[in-house]
Structure formats: C-alpha cells, structure tokens
Amino acid sequence: MKYPYSFDPKKRRTAKIYTMTKIMNGLINGFAVPVVFLTAFLYFGGSNYLASIMPEGWLAVPLYTIFFLIILSLVHLPLRFYSSFVYEHKHSLSTQTLGGWAKDYAKSSFLSYAFSLVAITGVYYLMSSYELWWLWAGMIYIAMVAVLEYLSPIFILPLFYKLQPLKDKKYKNKILKICRNLGAKGINSVLIANESQRSVKANALFTGFGNTKRIVLFDTLMNNFTKDEIDTVIGHEVGHYLNHDILKGFLLEAIAIFPVLYLTDIILKIFAPVLGFDPYSIASLPLFMLTYTLINFVLMPFSSFFSRRMETDADLFALNHIRKPVAQISTEKRLADNALHDHEPPRWAELLMYSHPAAGRRIKLAEDWMKKKRK
Ligand SMILES: [Zn+2]
Known part of the structure; x- marks a missing residue:
C-alpha cells in the first residue's frame, strides 16, 4: 500500500466532473424537481382531484398519503436511479448489482413510507383537533427522531449492512484502548459493515443514543487504509463522541422544528383558500411539502455550517490526540481519490450543502497544525 498517499492527478481531473454532476443532481432531484412537481400538482388541481376520490372518514388521510407518496417517488425515480446506480457504475464506484440496488431502494422506500405515513396521519389528526397543532407536532417529531436515532444502529443499519464485530482481537483491543485512553468510556464494540458489497467508498461512523452508541467502520476502510490512517479516523x-455531536445535531433540529412548522401553518392558512381547499384538509399535503422543502432549502446553509464546524472540531481532536498529521493528510487524500471527491469544490456548493469541509480544507488544517507544532 502506497503510504503516505499522494493524489492521483488523473483521478483529480475526473473528481471535478464527478463531484459537480453529483451536486447538480442533488439540487435538481432534491429541490427543483419536487418544487416544480408540487407547484404544478397544486396549480392544475391534482391535489383537489386526488382528495375528492378518497373515501369519507378516517381512511382518507392515510390513503391519500400512500397514493401521493407513490406518485412522488415515481417522479424522483429516474434521476435517483441514474445518480445512484448508472453514474456510479460509469465511474466504477459501485460494486452493486441491479438486484442489490433494487433491494436497497425497496427497503429505504418502505422505511420512509412507513415513517411518513405515521407522521403525516399524525399531523393531520393534530391539525383537525388543536389550534396549536404545530406545537404538538414539533414535540412528537422530536420524540420520533430520538427513537429513530436510538434504534438506528440496532434496527435500521442492520437492514442495509451485515454488521460484524471486528474479528482481529488484538486490533480490536487496540482500537478500544485508543477510545478508552481518549476518555470515550461508553464505546465497547467495534463493528465492521460490509460496504464493499455496495461500493468502493470508505467511511466510518459513530452512531446511536445511550446504550446503543457504537463505532462502525466500513470494510472498505479496513481493507484499503493503513493502520495509522485508520487510527486518525477513529480519533475523529x-x-x-466526546463533543456530543449527535446530541448537538439533535438539539439543533429540535429547536428548528417549531419555527419551521409555525411558518408552515401561516403559509397553509394564506394559500389554501386561494387553491380551493381547507388548510387542514389532506388536499393541502402538497402545499405542506412544498413549504417544508422551501424552508429547508433556506435553512440548509445554516445546518451545513454547523455540521462543518463539528467536523473541523473532530479533525482537530484527532490531530491533538492521535498526533499523526501525516497519516491524517494521507487519509484525506486516499478518501478523496477513492470516492472521487473534488478536494476543491466551488465555494458556493460548500457553503450551501457540504456537511463536511472539502478535503482540501481538511488537509490544510492538518498541515497548519504540523507547522504550528514545529515552531
Ligand atoms: Zn465526522
């Protein structure tokens, strides 16, 4: 294994095109497509029609929701398939078969349908019962997010990955020792996820709440990175973990949800009469989603900013405690080449949607840290 790793110039050129295509795809399928579709669906009376053919009574809300979610996922499907399967294979980043992709798609769709069905039915029930529905909905939303975060490592992650304890006992103990020495006492298992059956991209994550907290390392990281490099990833x-970043992210979301729902309430009340439906009838769902999408888009730079700050702090923690800046730089370069990440993406894209600082910035952080130590 080449170490310390240096950038492959050919991959750097491809990374520019690849990253920009992914960014544009994210903006189109995550923002433009839903905004255009939802607006057209409302404007041309699609929502009124769909609501009118629903049966009377309690079934109307969940049935409308299911129909509408299916229509919405069909609208998203072509670009989603292109971006996550065709384009990934074009660049030899995916190792997934078409069947494997379809299985993942079915599972994630089912999960999001189930979650959305419960959430939307709940919200429209609250709307019909309480003046301050958004306050109640916000509180229930927070509880649901907490439960999902808690269940994620034990229920959701295993749906997509085969998670196995790290077999190499000596190495496992070494990793746990690093964790304990750094003060992360609550971590007692290191799990390996079989990402290699999906892609060549390496990653590691720290997930869970309370007693489900654990470190998950992708096998693509374990197999293609040196031990020094992996140490810096664990340090990160x-x-x-020690900065309580899962909790911080959760609290941020918990604070933001109330003004978001309150604003949605105001918009529903203003625009629903114009479009010919009651703001709290299920026909308003596309308007609800449109408002929610627009507000989230406006909030994206802020949440990305907070996320990037937490990532930089985690990088600094690794530098200060693992103290292997050369390995940390090598990791960044290897990760960027492996996943075809542009290490110097356009600034606007970084400010708008990057949850992590671009690799170029993370490398510079480590280089600056080294220079400071040398003085
Ligand atoms: Zn991180």
Missing part, C-alpha cells in the same frame, strides 16, 4: 470519530 471519538472526537464526535
């Missing part, structure tokens, strides 16, 4: 993850 322990940094997240």
Whole structure:
C-alpha cells in the first residue's frame, strides 16, 4: 500500500466532473424537481382531484398519503436511479448489482413510507383537533427522531449492512484502548459493515443514543487504509463522541422544528383558500411539502455550517490526540481519490450543502497544525 498517499492527478481531473454532476443532481432531484412537481400538482388541481376520490372518514388521510407518496417517488425515480446506480457504475464506484440496488431502494422506500405515513396521519389528526397543532407536532417529531436515532444502529443499519464485530482481537483491543485512553468510556464494540458489497467508498461512523452508541467502520476502510490512517479516523470519530455531536445535531433540529412548522401553518392558512381547499384538509399535503422543502432549502446553509464546524472540531481532536498529521493528510487524500471527491469544490456548493469541509480544507488544517507544532 502506497503510504503516505499522494493524489492521483488523473483521478483529480475526473473528481471535478464527478463531484459537480453529483451536486447538480442533488439540487435538481432534491429541490427543483419536487418544487416544480408540487407547484404544478397544486396549480392544475391534482391535489383537489386526488382528495375528492378518497373515501369519507378516517381512511382518507392515510390513503391519500400512500397514493401521493407513490406518485412522488415515481417522479424522483429516474434521476435517483441514474445518480445512484448508472453514474456510479460509469465511474466504477459501485460494486452493486441491479438486484442489490433494487433491494436497497425497496427497503429505504418502505422505511420512509412507513415513517411518513405515521407522521403525516399524525399531523393531520393534530391539525383537525388543536389550534396549536404545530406545537404538538414539533414535540412528537422530536420524540420520533430520538427513537429513530436510538434504534438506528440496532434496527435500521442492520437492514442495509451485515454488521460484524471486528474479528482481529488484538486490533480490536487496540482500537478500544485508543477510545478508552481518549476518555470515550461508553464505546465497547467495534463493528465492521460490509460496504464493499455496495461500493468502493470508505467511511466510518459513530452512531446511536445511550446504550446503543457504537463505532462502525466500513470494510472498505479496513481493507484499503493503513493502520495509522485508520487510527486518525477513529480519533475523529471519538472526537464526535466526546463533543456530543449527535446530541448537538439533535438539539439543533429540535429547536428548528417549531419555527419551521409555525411558518408552515401561516403559509397553509394564506394559500389554501386561494387553491380551493381547507388548510387542514389532506388536499393541502402538497402545499405542506412544498413549504417544508422551501424552508429547508433556506435553512440548509445554516445546518451545513454547523455540521462543518463539528467536523473541523473532530479533525482537530484527532490531530491533538492521535498526533499523526501525516497519516491524517494521507487519509484525506486516499478518501478523496477513492470516492472521487473534488478536494476543491466551488465555494458556493460548500457553503450551501457540504456537511463536511472539502478535503482540501481538511488537509490544510492538518498541515497548519504540523507547522504550528514545529515552531
Ligand atoms: Zn465526522
């Protein structure tokens, strides 16, 4: 294994095109497509029609929701398939078969349908019963997010990955020792996820709440990175753990949900009469989603900013405690080449939607840290 790793110039050129295509795809399928579709669906009376053919009574809301979610996912499907399967294979980043992709798609769709069905039925029930529905909905939303975060490592992650304890006992103990020495006492298992059956991309994550907290390392990281490099990744993850970043992210979301729902309430009340439906009838669902999508888009730079700050702090933690800046730089370069990440993406894209600082910035952080130490 080449170490320390240096950038492959050919991959750097491809990374520019690849990253920009992914960014544009994200903006089109995550923002433009839903905004255009939802607006057209409302404007041309699609929502009124769909609501009118629903049966009377309690079934109307869940049935409308299911129909509408299916229509919405069909609208998203072509670009989603292109971006996550065709384009990934074009660049030899995916190792997934078409069947494997379809299975993942079915599972994630089912999960999001189930979650959305419960959430939307709940919201429209609250709307019909309480003046301050958004306050109640916000509180229930927070509880649901907490439960999902808690269940994620034990229920959701295993749906997509085969998770196995790290077999190499000596190495496992070494990793746990690093965690303990750094003060992360609550971590007692290191799990390996079989990402290699999906892609060549390496990653590690720290997930869970309370007693489900654990470190998950992708086999693509374990197999293609040196031990020094993996140490810096673990240092970074322990940094997240000790900085309580999962809790911080959760609290941010918990604070933001109330004004978002309140604003949605105001918009529903203003625009629903114009469009010919009651703001709290299920026909308003596309308007609800449109408002929610627009508000989230406006909030994206803020949440990305907070996320990037937490990532930088975790990088600094790794530098200060693992003290292997050369390995940390090598990791960044290897990760960027492996996943075809542009290490110097356009600034606007970084400010708008990057949850992590671009690799170029993370490398510079480590280089600056080294220079400071040398003085
Ligand atoms: Zn991180």
